[in-house]
Structure formats: structure tokens, C-alpha cells
Amino acid sequence: xxxxxxxxxxxxxxxxxxxxxxxxxxxxxxxxxxxxxxxxxxxxxxxxxxxxxxxxxxxxxxxxxxxxxxxxxxxxxxxxxxxxxxxxxx
Numbered sequence: 001x002x003x004x005x006x007x008x009x010x011x012x013x014x015x016x017x018x019x020x021x022x023x024x025x026x027x028x029x030x031x032x033x034x035x036x037x038x039x040x041x042x043x044x045x046x047x048x049x050x051x052x053x054x055x056x057x058x059x060x061x062x063x064x065x066x067x068x069x070x071x072x073x074x075x076x077x078x079x080x081x082x083x084x085x086x087x088x089x090x
Contacts, residue, residue: 003045003046003049004045006049007045007048007049007052010049010052010053010055010056011052013056013059014052014055014056014059017056017059017063026062027062027065028058028059028061028062031058032055032058032059035051035054035055035058036055038051038054039051039052
């Protein structure tokens with residue numbers, strides 16, 4: 001896999017994550033904004049891939065938080081399902 005393919009893969013992943021979030025405010029929005037801004041300063045494709053990778057990691061961390069919340073809600077019957085981590089459920 002060459003740098004061009006890796007770069008395109010990262011862009012597709014981020015596009016999928018942003019389509020899923022649908023413009024909602026993220027708990028990690030400050031980090032997302034920081035790395036999005038860093039894309040402007042990246043001088044070559046390798047630096048851009050590094051920054052895009054950081055953005056993918058942030059989105060995956062957010063997804064892990066949601067999965068953890070869902071499992072806690074399922075396995076703990078006393079858990080209030082209206083008290084979601086992002087406020088969007090319930």
C-alpha cells in the first residue's frame with residue numbers, strides 16, 4: 001500500500017464518521033477542531049496522513065464510549081437509558 005492509498009483510506013474513514021455524526025457536536029470536538037486545523041499546516045502527504053490518523057483515532061474513541069454506554073445500559077437494568085453520553089438517545 002502506498003501513501004496515496006493510505007491517504008485516500010483515511011479520507012474515506014473520516015467521511016464515514018462525519019456522515020454518521022451528521023454535524024452533531026462531539027464530546028471530543030476541541031480535539032477534532034485542533035487536528036482539522038493542523039491539516040492546513042501539514043507540508044507533505046506523510047504529515048497529512050499522521051494528522052488524519054489522529055482524527056480517525058478520536059472518532060474511534062468516541063465510538064468506543066458509545067459502545068460502552070450501550071453495553072452498560074443493556075446489562076444494568078437500573079441504568080437510565082435517557083441519560084446517554086451524547087444526549088441524543090431517549
